[in-house]
Amino acid sequence: MKKSARALAALLVAGLSLTAVTACSSSGSDSGSGAADGAPGAQALDQASGVTTVEFWHSMTGKNADVLNGLVSQFNAAHQGKIEVKAQFQGKYDELVTKYKAAVQQKGTPALVQVYDIGTRFMIDSQQTVPAQAFADKDGYSLDDLDANIRNYYSAGGKLVSMPFNSSMPLLYLNDDAFKEAGLDPAQAPKDLAGLGELAKKLTKKDADGKTVRYGFGAAIYGWFVEQLLAESGTMYCDNDNGRTSKAGKVVFDSDKGAEIVQWWADLVKGGYAANTGRNTDDAQAAFKAGTVAMHLESTGVLRGYKEAAKFEVGTAAFPKTSAADQGGPVIGGASLWISGPGHSDAEKRAAWEFEKFVTSPEQQAAWHTGTGYFPVNKKSLDDPKDKEWVAKYPQFQTAIDQLKATKPTPATAGCLLGVMPQARKGVETAIEQTIAGTKPAKQALADAAKEIQPAIESYNSSVG
Amino acid sequence: MPTAPHAAAPRGRTPSPRQRGRRWGEHGLAWAFLLPSLVVFALFIGYPLGRTLYLSAHANDLFGAPSKYVGLKHYTDLLSSADFADTLLTTALFTLLTVVPGVLGALVLVLLLENRIRGVRLLRSAFALPFAFSVASASVVFAVFYNPASGVLNGLLSQVGLGPIGWLTDSRYALVSVAATTVWMNLGYNVLVLSAGIGSIPTEIVEAARLDGASGLRLARSITVPMLGPNLFFLTVVSTVHSLQSFGQIHILTKGGPDSSTKTLVYSVYEKAFAYGSSDFGRASAQAVVLLLVVLACTAVQFGVLERKVHYA
Numbered sequence: 001m002k003k004s005a006r007a008l009a010a011l012l013v014a015g016l017s018l019t020a021v022t023a024c025s026s027s028g029s030d031s032g033s034g035a036a037d038g039a040p041g042a043q044a045l046d047q048a049s050g051v052t053t054v055e056f057w058h059s060m061t062g063k064n065a066d067v068l069n070g071l072v073s074q075f076n077a078a079h080q081g082k083i084e085v086k087a088q089f090q091g092k093y094d095e096l097v098t099k100y101k102a103a104v105q106q107k108g109t110p111a112l113v114q115v116y117d118i119g120t121r122f123m124i125d126s127q128q129t130v131p132a133q134a135f136a137d138k139d140g141y142s143l144d145d146l147d148a149n150i151r152n153y154y155s156a157g158g159k160l161v162s163m164p165f166n167s168s169m170p171l172l173y174l175n176d177d178a179f180k181e182a183g184l185d186p187a188q189a190p191k192d193l194a195g196l197g198e199l200a201k202k203l204t205k206k207d208a209d210g211k212t213v214r215y216g217f218g219a220a221i222y223g224w225f226v227e228q229l230l231a232e233s234g235t236m237y238c239d240n241d242n243g244r245t246s247k248a249g250k251v252v253f254d255s256d257k258g259a260e261i262v263q264w265w266a267d268l269v270k271g272g273y274a275a276n277t278g279r280n281t282d283d284a285q286a287a288f289k290a291g292t293v294a295m296h297l298e299s300t301g302v303l304r305g306y307k308e309a310a311k312f313e314v315g316t317a318a319f320p321k322t323s324a325a326d327q328g329g330p331v332i333g334g335a336s337l338w339i340s341g342p343g344h345s346d347a348e349k350r351a352a353w354e355f356e357k358f359v360t361s362p363e364q365q366a367a368w369h370t371g372t373g374y375f376p377v378n379k380k381s382l383d384d385p386k387d388k389e390w391v392a393k394y395p396q397f398q399t400a401i402d403q404l405k406a407t408k409p410t411p412a413t414a415g416c417l418l419g420v421m422p423q424a425r426k427g428v429e430t431a432i433e434q435t436i437a438g439t440k441p442a443k444q445a446l447a448d449a450a451k452e453i454q455p456a457i458e459s460y461n462s463s464v465g
Numbered sequence: 466m467p468t469a470p471h472a473a474a475p476r477g478r479t480p481s482p483r484q485r486g487r488r489w490g491e492h493g494l495a496w497a498f499l500l501p502s503l504v505v506f507a508l509f510i511g512y513p514l515g516r517t518l519y520l521s522a523h524a525n526d527l528f529g530a531p532s533k534y535v536g537l538k539h540y541t542d543l544l545s546s547a548d549f550a551d552t553l554l555t556t557a558l559f560t561l562l563t564v565v566p567g568v569l570g571a572l573v574l575v576l577l578l579e580n581r582i583r584g585v586r587l588l589r590s591a592f593a594l595p596f597a598f599s600v601a602s603a604s605v606v607f608a609v610f611y612n613p614a615s616g617v618l619n620g621l622l623s624q625v626g627l628g629p630i631g632w633l634t635d636s637r638y639a640l641v642s643v644a645a646t647t648v649w650m651n652l653g654y655n656v657l658v659l660s661a662g663i664g665s666i667p668t669e670i671v672e673a674a675r676l677d678g679a680s681g682l683r684l685a686r687s688i689t690v691p692m693l694g695p696n697l698f699f700l701t702v703v704s705t706v707h708s709l710q711s712f713g714q715i716h717i718l719t720k721g722g723p724d725s726s727t728k729t730l731v732y733s734v735y736e737k738a739f740a741y742g743s744s745d746f747g748r749a750s751a752q753a754v755v756l757l758l759v760v761l762a763c764t765a766v767q768f769g770v771l772e773r774k775v776h777y778a
Binding site: 094097098101102104105119122125126209211212221275276277278279280283287290292419420422423425426429430433434436437439452456459460463464 | 527548612629631723739
């Protein structure tokens with residue numbers, strides 16, 4: 001009797017550990033197919049009675065969230081009594097996708113959802129959305145105002161699948177004051193990895209006791225930067241032309257170029273010239289804002305926030321190339337807006353489309369550009385007087401525009417289209433950590449990461465047929 | 466807190482004939498009283514357990530819903546995975562690094578607090594204070610301490626000409642740093658339980674020992690610690706289970722990194738199920754079942770081995 005009571009107690013205690021997982025994985029069975037039906041016409045909204053509510057999931061925080069909420073309330077004010085967009089922050093990009101998957105199972109997807117660049121393949125495969133192209137075709141709405149590079153990124157089979165919204169590229173951020181203090185000219189920013197490494201050594205400052213008070217370089221251990229550097233060098237990240245000619249079957253980031261990039265990074269950290277703040281981008285951003293690193297890699301999307309927070313002159317320069325010979329450019333990152341199909345009324349879909357058109361209009365994109373640093377997806381925004389005035393006043397915002405214009409659309413700069421891209425990115429991050437810790441050489445670490453991701457790629461590909 | 470698996474089982478008695486006659490009625494009544502908790506048990510423990518077993522034997526579609534039966538494949542995959550072996554090792558290390566210092570540290574504190582010094586009540590409350598902190602807020606505070614550039618720890622180190630150490634970003638230190646945070650968080654509860662235990666030691670025993678000339682270490686070794694046996698045992702079991710299930714501090718401080726050096730079993734379950742858009746509930750569930758078995762095994766060993774040495778007053 002006593003024994004079984006104990007066993008029961010132990011089982012009870014242990015059983016608690018399981019509740020967490022199961023409680024969150026709901027039991028939906030039908031994953032919903034037969035999406036991608038046509039887009040409804042304008043009459044869907046005209047015929048709708050009352051206010052059509054559009055639930056909108058996004059991942060914007062801080063300054064960027066403020067600007068986004070501003071756009072939403074402007075839109076709602078203009079469509080009072082007809083459409084109401086309800087913006088809901090759903091955590092970081094990764095978390096949002098996880099929640100979206102759960103929502104698909106529970107048949108409760110939001111009408112409009114912001115998904116990051118590397119979630120594009122998954123969103124296409126999910127068959128839960130109506131392509132933006134379908135609405136544009138229905139209305140005869142021209143998409144030609146969209147920037148060609150950006151449009152290229154979010155197109156599949158020549159059709160625009162989602163509406164680009166917040167497009168960004170990584171930039172090289174500079175602490176201009178640190179440059180001047182070291183007797184360097186911030187206008188002469190490093191152009192490639194070797195140059196960056198050289199300057200990092202000069203910009204690293206130690207105090208009398210030999211303690212480092214400022215590192216020459218510092219960036220989050222973020223796989224995105226490796227993706228960018230590979231694109232700069234024209235190297236593929238996954239096979240089948242980055243998954244653009246046909247579905248990618250494996251990652252190929254364990255190339256010599258990949259190893260060179262990771263090794264370069266690890267050497268700077270090991271040499272004491274680069275700060276290692278870990279994977280969390282917030283920590284790396286804090287280090288730059290605090291002035292403890294002189295050069296830093298981040299998205300264009302944080303520029304406005306940096307300008308407001310930093311007590312020094314923030315400079316921007318083109319994202320570095322891996323070597324002077326590189327012909328490529330960075331991948332267009334950021335996120336796009338997807339309209340849900342199954343389970344949503346025609347009026348909802350239509351209202352979501354109206355919102356997409358609104359936020360990508362020249363005027364709103366100019367407000368978005370100047371308010372955040374994301375570059376405008378609408379080419380005409382750059383002609384907007386307010387935008388022109390802003391860029392003239394703060395030339396840092398010009399860097400991203402120049403960089404985008406200089407980038408030719410190629411499979412390398414389009415980036416890898418892979419269903420399990422977030423996991424691949426994580427694998428690269430682990431490889432960087434291993435190389436820094438010295439447990440493996442870069443090439444080996446990347447090869448191991450590639451091997452580890454393989455089963456996930458295969459099971460993903462087999463589950464979408 | 467999980468319910469205390471306190472072993473206060475009723476002593477066996479030989480029933481008289483009259484009692485035997487009433488037995489059935491009593492049993493029926495007992496079951497009726499137990500029913501509500503049994504329903505809750507079935508709903509919140511039984512069902513999730515069954516569901517986890519079911520999920521662990523299925524592959525997933527794109528959205529994480531179970532798609533096809535794969536039998537024990539997820540389990541055999543785990544057995545042959547070097548990565549999973551590392552995870553188990555990390556889990557074991559983390560448990561050792563949190564339970565041993567957590568329980569022993571609390572014991573030392575409580576014994577020291579037995580000295581009748583001024584302000585002992587204040588100190589006792591102070592040491593119990595970490596219990597009032599949520600995992601999230603404690604982790605955030607420690608993250609600030611551990612910050613490589615502005616953290617107080619590296620500040621102190623640099624005063625004596627050492628460091629800086631990447632407490633959370635260096636794979637050699639990260640696990641210890643997270644464990645230290647956990648020990649601090651658990652300390653409050655442990656101190657509370659042991660203080661209560663000391664309070665319930667009959668004063669005549671202590672006085673008798675004192676009359677015999679015992680004091681200080683001798684008193685602690687021969688009277689206080691043995692009398693605290695049930696409390697220490699309880700703490701060891703509960704801390705072990707707690708530690709095996711730690712998630713919040715790992716998630717906030719390191720997210721399992723760097724280089725998976727703080728990826729415990731629970732964190733690995735989370736990564737498979739929810740992180741990086743993976744939604745691999747099948748493999749996550751298989752790992753969750755392994756976690757269940759590990760917790761079960763630990764608890765069974767503790768009940769089987771440790772409890773024999775516990776003296777119930």
